[in-house]
Amino acid sequence: MSSPEQWTHPEPGVGPAATAAKPTAEQVIAGLRATSEGGPELVQLLTPEGERVPNSQWDPYVSDVTAEDLRNLYRDMVLTRRVDREANALQRQGQLGIWVPLLGQEAAQIGSGRALKPQDMAFPSYREHGVAWTRGVKPTELLGIFRGTDHGSWDPLANRFHLYTIVIGNQVLNAAGYAMGQRFEGKVGDDDGEATICYFGDGATSQGDVHEGFVWASVYDAPLVFFCQNNQWAISEPTERQSRLPLYQRARGYGFPGIRVDGNDVLATLAVSRWALDECRHGNGPVLIEAFTYRMDAHTTTDDPTRYRLSDELEAWKLKDPIERVRVHLVRHMDTENEFFDQVQDESDQLAAELREFCQNMPEPPPGRMFSEVYAEGSPVLDAQRDAYLEYAAGFDGGEH
């Protein structure tokens, strides 16, 4: 039951006000007001067991997906996970200051990322390493953020993948503005139209900026897909701390569609994202997608989830792994040989090795970097600070101080 309104909100009418509905902790956990169950409205095309569920509404959006395509999606997810695990290990070994794992969210990210057309724009939060991959951002280009050498070294305009945004919710407004721009430039209205996708988490939905993004996008008919990865946790807080209702229903109050998809199902995510992006590029935006998934690792490498959640939960979600179900499906129904899997395995080892190699050899940024590119047109005050600092620092080179 994904619409628990009836028990919290009796209808007006004869008689005294209804008694307070006080769910017990157990009821909450059991999902009485939960935002965490799948529910009948969850779009799923591939079960955790790897079986294809026919769905007349959504099948058309993936009817062109060949076995080859599915293998590519599989490959994307495996490589993404491998990059994620390698980076996590690099952090453990002191090569990165921190890492933000996406483990478990590969399908949500690859499915939506692969739904994008080249002309589309994406605004990530900080966990979208899989989406970055689909936009042609090299995994090595992500590392600087976490090693502390830069704030992201890819070209956000060339890749059409904005820089990571760490302040929760900020990017939603930036994306809304960008999408408004697409519309103002007349780039919306047909199959070649442009669209924007914006990623944020379940926790982010509480932020004022996300709301304002919903208001702006709906008022300006912006071609914007709000892509909420509900991984069920905002650090230590479960989604119940952010909402009474499943998050996709938030859209109902703004007058645009909200839809919940199994975020561990790459095919369903692809289908729903394609539909949503198409709606947007044709001028019917915005759309909200809630990808229902699970953060299988810690929030970041500095987090300790054992303090706030039970390992049972993780075990249950392991059975819904986004990669495994595709693997099973490919083997059982798509005549995929071991060779393919071995090859993807090799490729991912290769990628991981390159990542490691790159990471270990990343140069330190020069001190002048602190002062560089703050302003397009410079600042005499800052320039003077830079000059004084560099002169001061030069005193140490072979100096005596």
Added chain:
Amino acid sequence: MSSPEQWTHPEPGVGPAATAAKPTAEQVIAGLRATSEGGPELVQLLTPEGERVPNSQWDPYVSDVTAEDLRNLYRDMVLTRRVDREANALQRQGQLGIWVPLLGQEAAQIGSGRALKPQDMAFPSYREHGVAWTRGVKPTELLGIFRGTDHGSWDPLANRFHLYTIVIGNQVLNAAGYAMGQRFEGKVGDDDGEATICYFGDGATSQGDVHEGFVWASVYDAPLVFFCQNNQWAISEPTERQSRLPLYQRARGYGFPGIRVDGNDVLATLAVSRWALDECRHGNGPVLIEAFTYRMDAHTTTDDPTRYRLSDELEAWKLKDPIERVRVHLVRHMDTENEFFDQVQDESDQLAAELREFCQNMPEPPPGRMFSEVYAEGSPVLDAQRDAYLEYAAGFDGGEH
């Protein structure tokens, strides 16, 4: 049609994405995506013509309202309007720096204000002179704000009516916190429970703070009635600039009820507010009420509405005047004599005279007031500034400078 979702949002399915729905300006005005029509969901108990509409759902909430009570509501509205008009005139005559008229919103404010129990708390925006009246705030206590002598001179805790809040949306979070406190103190759960009501406008609904107030109140089951007076204008912007949908529907996305009431119908507003407050005091909050009304005067005395809206609109709304319909009803169906109306008239003249008298004699605040009550425990820095200033200022008294 108050749910225009179907035309902006075709269902996913076979076939290309739907063509962009581009409403023309006329369609917008005609209400295709409008947020401004009443619609079948508008709760109305008293028509503009003064006829009582039976309503099995809402009648129970006003079944105890006697002719005497209705006359009191009428009186409240007349006095409120008279205060409003007098203050407006005082501004024109230079006695006030500015005035924020409530003309047209008397029913929304008196209906909801009179639904409050003594233990309830109210958080106004800046136009709630009618609600202030119901909370026992003297009209004279409002004047300082607009004359520039103070920021409101009533006692917000004693009156259980918070100070006016000018920064749009801020008070919604403050009210949510206050209502959480009512709950934390165990003052919620039965007929004697406490509730809080919070006022804001249609424009305010776009603010992040209002959203966060919705999130907090729903997550903490706060006994809070969100009372949105949709007077259809945020200064020069029609509600269409803030939302695609009628605003009461916003609540749907948060999992609490939203209801639209004819804000020019004091009886309907009373009924709906009583219900909502009762839900809250019993623990079933929050609730959103959208009181559909019309700002019949300028935004403030410095505004010039002729620049952005047609006088036709105003004429149409004059026919829906909140006071006139009660008057007609009292005369036609409640045996009310002219004497009563004359008496209310006299009373209002008297009140206006007192207001004027008071206003003209308001003392200037002393210069030390600038420095007073900034801190509960003082500040040596500010004290030094005060002392230096007062000494400096004293130099002018009979001084020569």
Added chain:
Amino acid sequence: MAAPVMNKSAESPRTSSQTVTLGKSLNLGLRAAMEADPKVIVMGEDVGKLGGVFRITDGLQKDFGEQRVLDTPLAESGIIGTAVGLAIRGFRPVCEIQFDGFIFPAFDQIVSQVAKLRFRSQGKINLPMVIRVPFGGGIGAVEHHSESPESYFAHTAGLKVVSCSNPVDAYWMIQQAIRCDDPVLFFEPKRRYYEKAELDFDAKPEPLFASRVLRKGTHATIATYGPMVKTCLESAAAAAEEGKELEVIDLRALSPMDLTPVYDSVRRTGHLVVVSEAPGEASLSSEIAARVQQECFYSLEAPILRVTGFDAPYPPSKLEEEFLPDLDRVLDAVDRSLGW
């Protein structure tokens, strides 16, 4: 810079010179910028049909259409946050914040995105946006309508901050700010919107980030900006009658500040009074004092004195004359400095 082409607006005939108010000047400057570059868009609350509560954008929506002059939803974070996105997309948004006290809901977007995005992207993204803020008191307004928040932004690295003080500067500075590839906070002295001056459209404007000596003097230096410039010029005129020649410098650029003319002046006068109506604590006036005492240590014959708003919330308007620095307080400080 060429005279603005005003073929679309009948009420403003093309002339090479015109007497205009500061408000009108901004309006003409905005119009010129919009004509010069189709990527310039204006956005904010009530900037369309109404032309803004101060009419600074008057007529622009009529002439440039609803896609270039946007009446936005009522939320400042939304205004600035979407402007960031529009700027990333290649637009040059000019955002109006209706009153100084309402910029705070947008503070996060300004500090975390507007100020940092260029640095974060190492120059791959420019944010050529202008945030217009009518600021300061003296207009008898209710709370939150008379704030002077410029120091918050001067303290924020990555932003540029300017303030105009007269109609001529207003006209040029708004255009220069819009052409600037950096984000500019543009503070407009609202109590001076109705001040008039002769505006020569063919003149060559000063650079944007340069302060200006508006009155030469030998006895003491006054550094000020925005609405206080007029107050200080009046003070200087009064002082002159008593034989004291005050040098008045309009800073114009608040971040980065161009203090060289102040240093030069203080080296000659030995006395500096800084005037600003913002509360003094941890402010631009503190910064000026801190820098000048360092640069002109041996020239100073008295400590640098500051005449500012008090470190209290802006008072109810009946008291604002007392809160705001005025001629007497400026002269009192000058006298204290000279008599040190």
Added chain:
Amino acid sequence: MAAPVMNKSAESPRTSSQTVTLGKSLNLGLRAAMEADPKVIVMGEDVGKLGGVFRITDGLQKDFGEQRVLDTPLAESGIIGTAVGLAIRGFRPVCEIQFDGFIFPAFDQIVSQVAKLRFRSQGKINLPMVIRVPFGGGIGAVEHHSESPESYFAHTAGLKVVSCSNPVDAYWMIQQAIRCDDPVLFFEPKRRYYEKAELDFDAKPEPLFASRVLRKGTHATIATYGPMVKTCLESAAAAAEEGKELEVIDLRALSPMDLTPVYDSVRRTGHLVVVSEAPGEASLSSEIAARVQQECFYSLEAPILRVTGFDAPYPPSKLEEEFLPDLDRVLDAVDRSLGW
């Protein structure tokens, strides 16, 4: 003030003295405040089960329940805005902002409501709330996690601002801040959370709004606060080896500042270096310089020098050692001052 009753927490046995980290000290101080007054509630992101990302609220929810330790929705304006309402209702909320860089979404509520409500109501409403902010750099974090935003709040009239620098102060100051009837911004030097000291629960604490001379000296004065206090003490120790005795003053109170000990010191030493890792422009360090040059005009033998973060966004963490003032930069400034 009595020793905290810690009967509920097995891990912290009751003793009259204990060696604790600064982080633990805050935890103990919060616990003591919550035990002393049932109206004290703690709210913020992840402050419950997790005990906060720095574990400052560790164990509090377990011991005081979910209605006194609230894991709030993820929105800072919401945290502060609802805390205002709770304070109006009579609670004493202690809000945690997870990191310095995330206080900005709450800026509007802080500036427009927290700072002004008491003045607006002419004292009819008190807002006894504390906003805890782990601040500053030096921990190798990603962007927005190393900011020093204290000057924004010092510039905001109506707020009080303090910063602790060591475990002993942390323990007392957090309790004093909570007992204070004014809203207090409480800045915690996060890079010092793991510094240890002996905490005597029976000691009598200093007043909250008083600066403290931590080291006596005769050659030059250093005024600093928060994380830089340790840096400055180390600098003074190093200088002593070269025969220079530096007086180090921990300001503790940032607004209102207690500068009397600084004036006294400068009158003796004639030299002042102000150290803060925040960018210098329009900051607290400017304010200190502005005020000291006025108060100690005739005592100063050299201009007041400032050692601060640069006026650039906080850099990627590999560069933070260069960005942050360190022993060398402090000593360099001291030398420049002494050699003026």
